[in-house]
Amino acid sequence: EDQVTQSPEALRLQEGESSSLNCSYTVSGLRGLFWYRQDPGKGPEFLFTLYSAGEEKEKERLKATITKKESFLHITAPKPEDSATYLCAVNTGNQFYFGTGTSLTVIP
Amino acid sequence: GAGVSQSPRYKVAKRGQDVALRCDPISGHVSLFWYQQALGQGPEFLTYFQNEAQLDKSGLPSDRFFAERPEGSVSTLKIQRTQQEDSAVYLCASSLRTGVNSPLHFGNGTRLTVT
Numbered sequence: 001e002d003q004v005t006q007s008p009e010a011l012r013l014q015e016g017e018s019s020s021l022n023c024s025y026t027v028s029g030l031r032g033l034f035w036y037r038q039d040p041g042k043g044p045e046f047l048f049t050l051y052s053a054g055e056e057k058e059k060e061r062l063k064a065t066i067t068k069k070e071s072f073l074h075i076t077a078p079k080p081e082d083s084a085t086y087l088c089a090v091n092t093g094n095q096f097y098f099g100t101g102t103s104l105t106v107i108p
Numbered sequence: 109g110a111g112v113s114q115s116p117r118y119k120v121a122k123r124g125q126d127v128a129l130r131c132d133p134i135s136g137h138v139s140l141f142w143y144q145q146a147l148g149q150g151p152e153f154l155t156y157f158q159n160e161a162q163l164d165k166s167g168l169p170s171d172r173f174f175a176e177r178p179e180g181s182v183s184t185l186k187i188q189r190t191q192q193e194d195s196a197v198y199l200c201a202s203s204l205r206t207g208v209n210s211p212l213h214f215g216n217g218t219r220l221t222v223t
Contacts, residue, residue, distance in 0.1 A: 004150075034211055043112070043199050043214030044151070087150055089212075095164065096141070096212060098150035 002027040004090055006099035013078055013106050021073040021102045023088035032091040033071050035064050037084045038101065044087055047073075078106045110134070112215035114200050120221045121190045129185045129218045133202030140183050141212060142175055143199040151199055157183060158206060169194075190222045 005024045013019055025033065032051055036044035048057040050066040057064045061082065063074040073086055085101040113132040121127050133140050139158055143151035144167075153167040159180040168175070172191075177183040187194055197217040203210035 006150075036214075041216070043201070043216045044212075046211040046213065049211055089150075095153055095156070097153070098143075100148070100150045 002090070002092060002097050004088060004097050004099040006086075006088060006102050008102060009100070010103045011105070013075075013104070015079060015106055015108050016077045018074070018076045018078070020075070021086055021104070022070060023073070023099055024070040025088075025090050026069075027090050027092050027097065029092050030090055031093060033066055034089045034091065034096070035062075035071070035073055036087040036089065038087055039084050047086075075104070078104075080106045080108050082106050112200055112202055112213055114198075114215035114218050116218060117216065118219050118221075120223060123191060123222055124189050126186065126188045127190055127220065129187075129198050129200075129220070131183045131185070131200030131202075131215060133181065133183070133200070134204075134213055135181075136204065137202035137213070138205050139203040139210065140177055141201045141203075142183070142185050143201065144169075145197045145199055145217070147196075154185070154198075187220075190220075192222050195220055195222045 003026045007022045035047040038044045048064040053068045065072050083106045085103045087101045089096045089098045115130045142154040145151045155175045156164040157177045172188045174186045197219050199217045201212035201214045
């Protein structure tokens with residue numbers, strides 16, 4: 001059965017304290033892994049797509065990496081405006097399966 | 109350009125009422141998805157359209173849920189005889205084409221509360 005698991009469920013960081021979010025997946029026929037950011041009351045906002053093990057993508061303080069079984073979202077020197085829920089999703093064809101997300105709070 | 113637009117933003121329905129939720133995708137986007145998101149959870153797949161064809165409706169929870177996209181653009185999700193367990197945020201997403209190079213672009217959702 002296709003499964004996406006994110007950890008931790010919640011993470012509190014001091015401003016400037018770097019950390020990583022994890023997305024583990026067991027799917028047949030991965031065709032892409034996506035990271036999204038979701039703010040309260042808003043729809044998910046697309047961040048990155050990763051296709052194969054070893055690939056990396058960067059945007060400002062965020063860097064996404066992927067292996068054959070998991071993906072990481074690294075946050076370097078976070079700021080309070082990075083506070084949000086971060087979702088990962090895997091595409092196996094026509095469907096996207098989402099994890100339950102990591103709620104990140106960055107404290108000034 | 110305009111993003112995905114959903115209306116209404118909030119809907120309160122009494123149990124047993126029918127509701128209709130509207131989605132205006134990004135112009136030219138071929139694929140359209142409906143998701144249900146419960147509080148503190150990730151989006152759960154409901155159904156998928158490619159143009160006007162509904163290619164996958166395996167995520168619809170019951171036959172009270174019905175979706176259509178008659179002209180390949182605007183889509184409507186209809187829930188008949190609403191129940192309290194239908195309370196959730198309903199998200200619509202579109203993508204330019206099918207396949208792995210097309211991330212989903214989401215609207216801000218319709219929050220449905222069934223009393």
